Amino acid sequence: xxxxxxxxxxxxxxxxxxxxxxxxxxxxxxxxxxxxxxxxxxxxxxxxxxxxxxxxxxxxxxxxxxxxxxxxxxxxxxxxxxxxxxxxxxxxxxxxxxxxxxxxxxxxxxxxxxxxxxxxxxxxxxxxxxxxxxxxxxxxxxxxxxxxxxxxxxxxxxxxxxxxxxxxxxxxxxxxxxxxxxxxxxxxxxxxxxxxxxxxxxxxxxxxxxxxxxxxxxxxxxxxxxx
Amino acid sequence: xxxxxxxxxxxxxxxxxxxxxxxxxxxxxxxxxxxxxxxxxxxxxxxxxxxxxxxxxxxxxxxxxxxxxxxxxxxxxxxxxxxxxxxxxxxxxxxxxxxxxxxxxxxxxxxxxxxxxxxxxxxxxxxxxxxxxxxxxxxxxxxxxxxxxxxxxxxxxxxxxxxxxxxxxxxxxxxxxxxxxxxxxxxxxxxxxxxxxxxxxxxxxxxxxxxxxxxxxxxxxxxxxxxxxxxxxxxxxxxxxxxxxxxxxxxxxxxxxxxxxxxxxxxxxxxxxxxxxxxxxxxxxxxxxxxxxxxxxxx
Numbered sequence: 001x002x003x004x005x006x007x008x009x010x011x012x013x014x015x016x017x018x019x020x021x022x023x024x025x026x027x028x029x030x031x032x033x034x035x036x037x038x039x040x041x042x043x044x045x046x047x048x049x050x051x052x053x054x055x056x057x058x059x060x061x062x063x064x065x066x067x068x069x070x071x072x073x074x075x076x077x078x079x080x081x082x083x084x085x086x087x088x089x090x091x092x093x094x095x096x097x098x099x100x101x102x103x104x105x106x107x108x109x110x111x112x113x114x115x116x117x118x119x120x121x122x123x124x125x126x127x128x129x130x131x132x133x134x135x136x137x138x139x140x141x142x143x144x145x146x147x148x149x150x151x152x153x154x155x156x157x158x159x160x161x162x163x164x165x166x167x168x169x170x171x172x173x174x175x176x177x178x179x180x181x182x183x184x185x186x187x188x189x190x191x192x193x194x195x196x197x198x199x200x201x202x203x204x205x206x207x208x209x210x211x212x213x214x215x216x217x218x219x220x221x222x223x224x225x226x227x
Numbered sequence: 228x229x230x231x232x233x234x235x236x237x238x239x240x241x242x243x244x245x246x247x248x249x250x251x252x253x254x255x256x257x258x259x260x261x262x263x264x265x266x267x268x269x270x271x272x273x274x275x276x277x278x279x280x281x282x283x284x285x286x287x288x289x290x291x292x293x294x295x296x297x298x299x300x301x302x303x304x305x306x307x308x309x310x311x312x313x314x315x316x317x318x319x320x321x322x323x324x325x326x327x328x329x330x331x332x333x334x335x336x337x338x339x340x341x342x343x344x345x346x347x348x349x350x351x352x353x354x355x356x357x358x359x360x361x362x363x364x365x366x367x368x369x370x371x372x373x374x375x376x377x378x379x380x381x382x383x384x385x386x387x388x389x390x391x392x393x394x395x396x397x398x399x400x401x402x403x404x405x406x407x408x409x410x411x412x413x414x415x416x417x418x419x420x421x422x423x424x425x426x427x428x429x430x431x432x433x434x435x436x437x438x439x440x441x442x443x444x445x446x447x448x449x450x451x452x453x454x455x456x457x458x459x460x461x462x463x464x465x466x467x468x469x470x471x472x473x474x475x476x477x478x479x480x481x482x483x484x485x486x487x488x489x490x491x492x493x494x495x496x497x498x499x500x501x502x503x504x505x506x507x508x509x510x511x512x513x514x515x516x517x518x519x520x521x522x523x524x525x526x
Contacts, residue, residue: 037498056498056512075512077498078482096514097479115514116479134479135517 002027007034015043018068022047037077042070045087059096062089065106078115081108084125097134100127103144109198116153119146122163128198138163139175147194149202157210161217165210166191168202177216183209229390229403230256230376231483233464233494234504235471235523241490242270246367250359251503252495253374257355259403259496260376263389264358265350267399267466270369272345273318278326280317281340281347283386291315294337298329312361314340316347323396338387338424343397345468350375350389370525373466373494375401381409382427392430394421395437397468402429403481403496404460412456432457436465450474450520464494470524479517486510492523 004014014032021027025047032053035041039058042051045068053061056074066085075093084103091099094112101117103125110118110127116134119127119141128147135153138146141163151169158175164187165178174180183205191204216223232252236242245268253264273279282291291310295317299306306319319326323342330337341348349362355376359365375390382388391399406412409428412435417423421434435456439449446467453474460480465472473494475483486493486501488510495501498512515521 036502037500055508056502058497058499075498077484094513096482096484116517136478 001029001031003031003033005033006036006038011038011040014041018042018045018049018051021049035074039077042068045070056093065089075112080110081106081125084108094131095129099129100125103127105144107197109200113150119144119163122146126194126197128194128200130200132169135172136175138165138178141165145190145194147191147198147200147207149200157212159216160212162212164190166194166207167210168207171208171210174210177213178210179213181209181211183207228259228378228380230259230496230500231374231390231401231403231462231464231494232256232496232500233371233373233401233466233471233473235371235492236490237492237523238490242370243368245270245369245372246364248491248504249367249372249374250365252493252500253359253364253376254355255500255503256376256496260378261354262379262384263350263352263377263386264355264375265348265389265391266364266372266374267341267346267348267391267393267401268367268369268372269345269347269397269466269468270367271347277318277320277344278323278342279344279346280319280326280342281314281349282317282330283314283338283340284334284336285313287313289313289315291317294334295319297333298326301329301333302326311349311363314349314362341393341397341399343393343468345370346393346397346399346466348391348393348399350386350391352384352386352389371466371471373399373401373464373471381405382425385425387425388427390429391466392427392433394423394430394434395440397466398433398437398440399466400429400433400436401464402432403462404476406432406457406459406461408458428459432461432463446472446522446524447520450522454518454520462496467524469526470522472520472522473515474520475515475517477518483515484512485515485521486512 030051035055037058043063046066049068051070053072057076059077060079062070063082065087069088071090078096081089082101084106086106090109095110095114097115099114099118100108108127110129113131118133118137120139122141124144132150138157142161145164148167152171155175157178295308304320390401393399406428409431462481462483
């Protein structure tokens with residue numbers, strides 16, 4: 001295991017060291033200490049590394065991740081795992097706004113709360129939040145799934161495409177074209193698998209499912225007032 | 228983009244270290260605001276019947292002793308002063324209206340940065356590090372302090388346009404964001420008797436709160452009204468004589484993070500600014516909710 005201390009090295013040096021593992025893997029496990037809220041930690045990783053960040057991270061942590069497993073033992077700022085392609089990002093604390101924004105694949109787990117616009121424009125990632133999510137979460141979400149074990153803020157799933165949303169707690173309000181849907185057997189199975197993969201113990205039967213009513217997919221003159 | 232920071236002490240034993248704890252917070256927000264910086268510190272309160280002002284003159288060798296003597300003689304009262312670079316803190320046993328009238332008549336080029344019984348505002352154009360050092364921030368004592376690093380978007384880079392803004396007694400405000408209805412609001416507030424020094428949008432928010440508090444609102448009521456009447460993006464930190472408050476706009480456009488321990492409450496645009504505080508590793512750290520205000524005050 002390699003320990004990288006950010007009080008004596010820069011973020012650029014950290015990211016270079018992690019990227020260098022793609023050409024020749026010499027060290028698969030990394031521990032990062034003293035992050036002190038720095039931005040852009042462990043971004044653009046493209047190999048099967050396990051990175052543990054001890055402390056709070058700043059903006060865009062683990063962005064564009066591919067195949068690596070990154071755990072933050074603290075809170076993260078805006079845009080954690082933004083545009084992730086694959087791999088796993090786990091946040092032990094809270095995540096600020098736009099967690100998992102535009103992410104294409106992999107799994108993001110937030111063990112605390114996530115702020116506003118969690119999963120905005122997500123394109124295939126699976127996001128599991130043990131706490132609450134803020135307003136406008138899953139805005140224009142295209143595919144993947146968002147699981148919220150707590151409550152969801154205003155306008156959940158606004159202008160939603162095909163993300164499967166599961167919420168256990170209260171939903172303050174649903175956004176345009178997002179509706180509650182029947183929880184069928186295949187959804188229980190999907191949610192059971194997601195919770196198991198995230199290591200979260202919850203009863204899948206206690207969740208409600210939300211999805212797109214598909215009324216705003218294409219322009220219809222009758223919907224002109226909704227735009 | 229701008230950076231805002233605030234530190235409110237719950238533990239009196241830390242009061243002598245307020246400046247020392249706060250300086251790295253302000254400097255760490257240089258990336259968010261390199262063009263100007265300022266801070267408002269509360270402490271060293273004057274007694275009943277006394278007024279405390281922060282005054283500024285462009286000339287560092289300005290004769291503050293002369294000004295104080297003349298004013299004390301004219302207003303027939305006691306006065307004391309202490310200067311810090313090109314700014315002076317004046318303590319005078321007189322009412323604010325008489326002091327303002329006398330100053331505007333005799334010293335047009337002296338600007339009043341703050342007035343009250345506890346507040347001192349120090350601000351300038353330049354890098355936060357240079358401004359901290361110019362005013363010897365690290366040695367300052369007090370109960371609470373709020374600061375701002377500016378990257379101007381809505382108005383000119385000038386000392387007058389830098390934050391904190393104070394338009395009322397012991398009240399000040401720092402702002403990250405931009406207000407879209409500040410022109411209309413400024414005109415309305417002028418009719419209510421609030422005066423403005425600049426075309427800056429943030430000064431309008433400070434003026435708005437002053438107006439509400441003058442009308443008898445509590446800070447809580449004033450902030451509730453502000454949420455209805457201010458249009459735009461904002462994260463505000465507001466300093467009052469007894470404490471500070473934090474409020475974000477309903478869509479939470481601008482960042483904010485809060486931290487609390489038994490010793491202090493701290494606020495910053497980004498966690499980086501809090502990382503130097505003692506005990507931060509075990510502090511409760513969270514993101515304030517949109518359209519919600521958080522108030523800490525000593526009673």
